[in-house]
Amino acid sequence: xxxxxxxxxxxxxxxxxxxxxxxxxxxxxxxxxxxxxxxxxxxxxxxxxxxxxxxxxxxxxxxxxxxxxxxxxxxxxxxxxxxxxxxxxxxxxxxxxxxxxxxxxxxxxxxxxxxxxxxxxxxxxxxxxxxxxxxxxxxxxxxxxxxxxxxxxxxxxxxxxxxxxxxxxxxxxxxxxxxxxxxxxxxxxxxxxxxxxxx
Amino acid sequence: xxxxxxxxxxxxxxxxxxxxxxxxxxxxxxxxxxxxxxxxxxxxxxxxxxxxxxxxxxxxxxxxxxxxxxxxxxxxxxxxxxxxxxxxxxxxxxxxxxxxxxxxxxxxxxxxxxxxxxxxxxxxxxxxxxxxxxxxxxxxxxxxxxxxxxxxxxxxxxxxxxxxxxxxxxxxxxxxxxxxxxxxxxxxxxxxxxxxxxx
Amino acid sequence: xxxxxxxxxxxxxxxxxxxxxxxxxxxxxxxxxxxxxxxxxxxxxxxxxxxxxxxxxxxxxxxxxxxxxxxxxxxxxxxxxxxxxxxxxxxxxxxxxxxxxxxxxxxxxxxxxxxxxxxxxxxxxxxxxxxxxxxxxxxxxxxxxxxxxxxxxxxxxxxxxxxxxxxxxxxxxxxxxxxxxxxxxxxxxxxxxxxxxxx
Amino acid sequence: xxxxxxxxxxxxxxxxxxxxxxxxxxxxxxxxxxxxxxxxxxxxxxxxxxxxxxxxxxxxxxxxxxxxxxxxxxxxxxxxxxxxxxxxxxxxxxxxxxxxxxxxxxxxxxxxxxxxxxxxxxxxxxxxxxxxxxxxxxxxxxxxxxxxxxxxxxxxxxxxxxxxxxxxxxxxxxxxxxxxxxxxxxxxxxxxxxxxxxx
DNA sequence: TATGAATGAGTGTTCATTCAT
DNA sequence: GATGAATGAACACTCATTCAT
Numbered sequence: 001x002x003x004x005x006x007x008x009x010x011x012x013x014x015x016x017x018x019x020x021x022x023x024x025x026x027x028x029x030x031x032x033x034x035x036x037x038x039x040x041x042x043x044x045x046x047x048x049x050x051x052x053x054x055x056x057x058x059x060x061x062x063x064x065x066x067x068x069x070x071x072x073x074x075x076x077x078x079x080x081x082x083x084x085x086x087x088x089x090x091x092x093x094x095x096x097x098x099x100x101x102x103x104x105x106x107x108x109x110x111x112x113x114x115x116x117x118x119x120x121x122x123x124x125x126x127x128x129x130x131x132x133x134x135x136x137x138x139x140x141x142x143x144x145x146x147x148x149x150x151x152x153x154x155x156x157x158x159x160x161x162x163x164x165x166x167x168x169x170x171x172x173x174x175x176x177x178x179x180x181x182x183x184x185x186x187x188x189x190x191x192x193x194x195x196x197x198x199x
Numbered sequence: 200x201x202x203x204x205x206x207x208x209x210x211x212x213x214x215x216x217x218x219x220x221x222x223x224x225x226x227x228x229x230x231x232x233x234x235x236x237x238x239x240x241x242x243x244x245x246x247x248x249x250x251x252x253x254x255x256x257x258x259x260x261x262x263x264x265x266x267x268x269x270x271x272x273x274x275x276x277x278x279x280x281x282x283x284x285x286x287x288x289x290x291x292x293x294x295x296x297x298x299x300x301x302x303x304x305x306x307x308x309x310x311x312x313x314x315x316x317x318x319x320x321x322x323x324x325x326x327x328x329x330x331x332x333x334x335x336x337x338x339x340x341x342x343x344x345x346x347x348x349x350x351x352x353x354x355x356x357x358x359x360x361x362x363x364x365x366x367x368x369x370x371x372x373x374x375x376x377x378x379x380x381x382x383x384x385x386x387x388x389x390x391x392x393x394x395x396x397x398x
Numbered sequence: 399x400x401x402x403x404x405x406x407x408x409x410x411x412x413x414x415x416x417x418x419x420x421x422x423x424x425x426x427x428x429x430x431x432x433x434x435x436x437x438x439x440x441x442x443x444x445x446x447x448x449x450x451x452x453x454x455x456x457x458x459x460x461x462x463x464x465x466x467x468x469x470x471x472x473x474x475x476x477x478x479x480x481x482x483x484x485x486x487x488x489x490x491x492x493x494x495x496x497x498x499x500x501x502x503x504x505x506x507x508x509x510x511x512x513x514x515x516x517x518x519x520x521x522x523x524x525x526x527x528x529x530x531x532x533x534x535x536x537x538x539x540x541x542x543x544x545x546x547x548x549x550x551x552x553x554x555x556x557x558x559x560x561x562x563x564x565x566x567x568x569x570x571x572x573x574x575x576x577x578x579x580x581x582x583x584x585x586x587x588x589x590x591x592x593x594x595x596x597x
Numbered sequence: 598x599x600x601x602x603x604x605x606x607x608x609x610x611x612x613x614x615x616x617x618x619x620x621x622x623x624x625x626x627x628x629x630x631x632x633x634x635x636x637x638x639x640x641x642x643x644x645x646x647x648x649x650x651x652x653x654x655x656x657x658x659x660x661x662x663x664x665x666x667x668x669x670x671x672x673x674x675x676x677x678x679x680x681x682x683x684x685x686x687x688x689x690x691x692x693x694x695x696x697x698x699x700x701x702x703x704x705x706x707x708x709x710x711x712x713x714x715x716x717x718x719x720x721x722x723x724x725x726x727x728x729x730x731x732x733x734x735x736x737x738x739x740x741x742x743x744x745x746x747x748x749x750x751x752x753x754x755x756x757x758x759x760x761x762x763x764x765x766x767x768x769x770x771x772x773x774x775x776x777x778x779x780x781x782x783x784x785x786x787x788x789x790x791x792x793x794x795x796x
Numbered sequence: 797t798a799t800g801a802a803t804g805a806g807t808g809t810t811c812a813t814t815c816a817t
Numbered sequence: 818g819a820t821g822a823a824t825g826a827a828c829a830c831t832c833a834t835t836c837a838t
Contacts, residue, residue, distance in 0.1 A: 424712065424713075425711045425713070427625075427626035428714070504713075508710065508711050509711065511764070512707055512711055512764060512768070513707075513711075514768050514769075517768075527770075547784060547787070547788065548780075548784060551780075551784045551785070551788075552784070552788060554758070554762055554765050554770075554771065555758040555761070555762075555784075555785060555789065557761055558757040558758040558761025558764075559753070559754040559757040559761075560757070561760070561761055562754070562760060562761075563750075563753055563757065566753050568713060569713060569717065569723075571726075572749060572750070572753065582750055585746060585747060585750045585751070585754075586750070586754060589746065589750075589751060589789065590754065590788065590789070592791060
């Protein structure tokens, strides 16, 4: 019975992974439902057993990957580390996802970054920024950060840096091997927290 | 004759502006030719008098907006100001363009900043991020910036911050009146150059 | 064993009743196999254990309901009552079936009464209208009805009246409680016969 | 310019007539959009210039034919003829439509008669019954008809007779040449009124 | 029996593009 | 120039039917 259930879940997952790969390769709009089914090795009709529409597949790709990430990001908030370390951890969580699930990151970055309507419909997209904002606000309160900085601006800056790094990797503009990722994480935190200029 | 020409240019411009607004709202792929024509208040057939195809409209948006912005950004490189000021000016150019032409900024960032195909097709014109990278590299050479930071990473961080601010404005997540824009510009440069942490 | 068999019949009957209700509501063509199964509370695959196809379900509805009604109608023909009473009885049989099995009556009238293809496929079984026609013809022969009326026209008028009453009930245009049904039966016969009978 | 407008209307009308012919021949559900376009001699895409969907074509077929009929039926009410003549005229209007527009009648009878949902959506379908009901009610008031008959039942009987005659013609169950139509009209009124009128 | 996953032919609909006026 | 009717390739989606479990 366990096998039965998992077999069912398998097909859904197969389709979802196939969709991620196809979307990552050709973009959502250029991907046909048949491509996804073919990639998954099933008839295209089956896709409609598990998803209501092609759009819903994209949403599922998002929800079922992003929500995991979100949970992990939000758990960072509960630690009593210094704010700087919390930011470091959040950056690490997001950036390392690139190493495990590059296609997912590619799809999220390319499709959601390019469609404001879509991004708005899936409001959760911005929740990492909210976490960052709270972390920074607490850092300011505790005297760990400068008082003259607006937490919402600062959070936007940090998140934007993370997002842009992923974009650079997706587009192949920056090296993205394991080593480079580790260095990027380090540099990102150093710059946003310590600044570029000599102090 | 001047009037005649300018009248002609008017319709073309109307279509171009309409395209920018529509692309900004829905993304290029999800925008239909009919949407653009409707937004411009003309029949959709007219679009094909001025442009060869929908794709060509996007290219025109690119050439006739991006290149202007880019020229201004590149002109910053030629000054002999300190790198910090150059970065400040580049940020100011982009962010203030928001006040005049928010949709143009949005489309440029969204479509051109994230599409490998487009970049290829349009001949990989220089991107602002490249300008930033050169400015930072020169800042390091001249001893104005820390030596232990990779210019390409640093440029990504700065550019990402700008991008995310614009995104926040587009989506209404942050205030974007003239005052807020001025403060954002200030904060952005302060953080990326000086860091969040107390020094 | 009886129970076993009846349990089997139960599911088949459930499907058949469900089909009748769904057909009555949406018409045969617009009804999906899934609708029937859902209405019956079983998996749609089960339908194919009991019926070869969706078409066959309709045929079964026909054979297992229409023929019963028809047999009762035809039995009226065998009595030696006056034609007027025979018509009265036929109307009563059909209209009162409404009280017990409104959907069956509806489907029978709707689909079988109006579909040339079906009539052909099902071997053009005798229709109530034919019974009425014979009854009226005999009434004329026996001098009970006016001689100047074509029995086929007259039968059409009587049958049409019945049909339209049922339609009005199905659509809720006329009251259809037990009392109203009794009165309708009375009025229908009075009007159609009032004209047919010698005055 | 008149020609231009009429040419445009022509294509819409061409499609509408084509739809009527195709629906009459194969039934709505079995008719493909391509069939209609082919019958009209245009590309199938054009259908969507003039109609929102295949369903809407059916509705248009109905509205743009039935409403003409309705107007004529309702105009009968305004005359000060005896109720019997008014009924005679209403029957004549409907029955003679068969001679001019047999396919339209066929479609209305077969599709709307078989789909309660559709019939309900297009409530106007029943307005002839309402007219008949008012005519009969007035006939009773003026002492032209029996007082012991419910006008709504009586109207249903009369309308049902008309409807069933058309159905019989559509299905070829009764002769429907010009002569037969004239006789049917005569007989129908004789029978239904013979019963309604004081004897 | 009973389920519902799986199939795939069939079809409605969209939309970039063309073209007569 | 300007319009919007006309085209048709391309695609998403449905649903009757089959079949492994």
